[in-house]
Amino acid sequence: MNKIKLEKKHWFLIGRLLMIVGILIPLYAFLSITINDLKKANEYEEYIEKEAKLSHEEKQRLEKKIKRYNKSVKDLDAGAVDPFTGNDFKARYNIEGEDKEAFSYIRIPKIDVTLPVYLGASYKHLAMGAAHVDGTNLPVGGKGTRSVIAGHRGFYKDTMFLNLHELEKGDEIIIRRGTETLIYKVTDSEVINPYDWDKLDPIEKEDILTLLTCDPIRPPSPYRLIVNAKRYEPPKKEGIENEVVKIESTPVKREVKTVNTWIYVGTVLLSILFLYVLVSTVVKYGKMKRKEEE
Template sequence: MKKRTRIVVGYIFVLFGIFMPLLAFTIMSYREISADREYRSFKEKLPKLTESIKSYNDSIKSVNTSIIDPFENEDYIGSYPIEGLDTDEVFAYLIIPKLDLKKPIYLDASSKHLNLGVAQIEGTSLPLGGKSTRSVLAGHRGYWEDFMFYRVDELEAGDSIFIDGRTGLLKYEVVDKEIINPSEWDKILPIEGKDILTLLTCHPKRPPRPKRLLINAKRVLEEKETKNSHEKITKEDIKNFNYLKYITYIITIIGWIFMVFFIFKLIKFLKA
C-alpha cells in the first residue's frame, strides 16, 4: 500500500513539474497566435484623434515634465490631462517586422499596462509623430507570459519600426542603440525639428538588470505614403523568421503530449 501511495505521489509531482512551465509556454503561445487577430480588431475600430490628444504633445513642450522610470516605480500611475481619454484602451500598435513583433501600445507605463504590451512613458510625446517630438515606449525585457522586448537588442541601424494608430501608419528607421543608467533622462529628451521614436527596456537580458537599453529611431515616411507601407510590413513579416515563437509552439505541443501521457498512465495505475 505504501509503495502504491509513493508511486501516485510520484506521478503527481511529475505532472505538477510539467504543468507549471507548460502553463507559461501555453499562455505565451496563445498570445503570439492571437496577436494578429487583436491587431486586426484594433484596426476595425480605430479610435478617433481628438483635439485634446493632438494638443497634448504641444503642451508637454512648454512644461518641465518629470519622467519616472517605469521599472523602478511599479506602483506609479500617471495622469493625462486629456478629455475623454481612457488609458486602459489600446492607443496604437507597435510593429517591428524584423522581430515579427506586434504589440499594443498603452498610455501610462504602469505595471498593469507593461504586462499587457508596451507603454508610452508619461512626460514624453504621444506616439503620433510630428516635428520636435520624441515618444518613448517602454517594454519588459521578457515576461513570464510573453517575450515582449526580449530580442529588441537584435535591431540594427536601418531596421524598420512602425506605429499604427490614430494618425495612420508611421514608419521609423533605427539609427542607434545606447545603454544608460535609469536616471539619465536627458538621453530621451526631444530634439528640435526631429521626429524620434525610442524603445526602452531593461539591460542586460538576465537579471539583475541595473541599466536601460535605448533603441532610437527617426521618422522616414510621410503619412500620405502609408498605403504602400502596409504592403511593406507584410513583405518584411514574410522574410523574417521568429525562431523563438516556433520553439515555444513546439515546446508547448510536446509538453501537452507528455502531460496527457502521464495523466493516462496515472489513471491506468489507479484502475489496476
C-alpha cells in the same frame, strides 16, 4: 503489509503530483505565448476596424486632448519616469479609455512584434503589451518631439521586446493609430542607467521614437536598452500604405524565428508529456486500487 501498500500509494501520488506541477508551470507559459501569438493578428485588425468607426467629432476631441498633453510635456519639462523600478506610477492623460484601451499599435516586422500601446507604463499595462512612458510626447509624430514606448523583455504570455537587441540601423518600426500610420527607421541603440533620462530628451526639428526595455535579458536587469528611430516619410508617388505593405513583408530575423520555433515545439512536447503522465498516473493508480481490493 496494508500499511506499506498505503504508504507506497501515497508516495506514488505525491511524486506524480510534483511531476505534473513541474510540467504545468512551463507549459502554461509556452501555451500562453503560443495562443497569444495566434490571436495577435486578429486583435490588431479589430483595433484598426474599431478606430475607423470613430466619428469626426470623436477624432477631433481626441486630437485636442493629444495636443494638450504634448503641450503640457513641453511646458512642464517634468521628464520621464522609469517604468521598471517597481513603483506602479499612474499617469493621468485625460483621454477616454486610457486605462483599458490601446492608444495605438506598434509593429516591428523584423523581430515579429505586434503589440498594443497603452497610455501609462504601469505594471498592469506592461503586462498587457507595450506602454507609453509618461513625461514624453505621445506617439503621434511631430518635429521636436520624442515618444518613448516601454515593454518587458518577455513576459509569461508574450515575448514582447525580448528580441529588441536584434534591431539594426535602418530597420523599420510602424506606429498605427486609427487611420494614421507613422514609419520610423532605427538609427542607433544604447544601454543606459535607469535614471539617464537626458538621453530621452527631444531634439530640435527631429521626430524621434525610442523603445525602452530592461537589460540584460536575464534578471537582475539593472540597465535599460534604448533603441532610437527617426521618422521616415516615403516619396509621395509610393504612398504610405504601399510602403507599409513592403515593410510588413520584411522577413523575420533567423534568430527570432528560432526562438519562436522552440516555443511552439516546447508547447507541443510539454502537452504530450503532460497527457502521458496524467494518463499513466490514472492507469497505474487504478491498478494499485484493484490490487488492494483483491
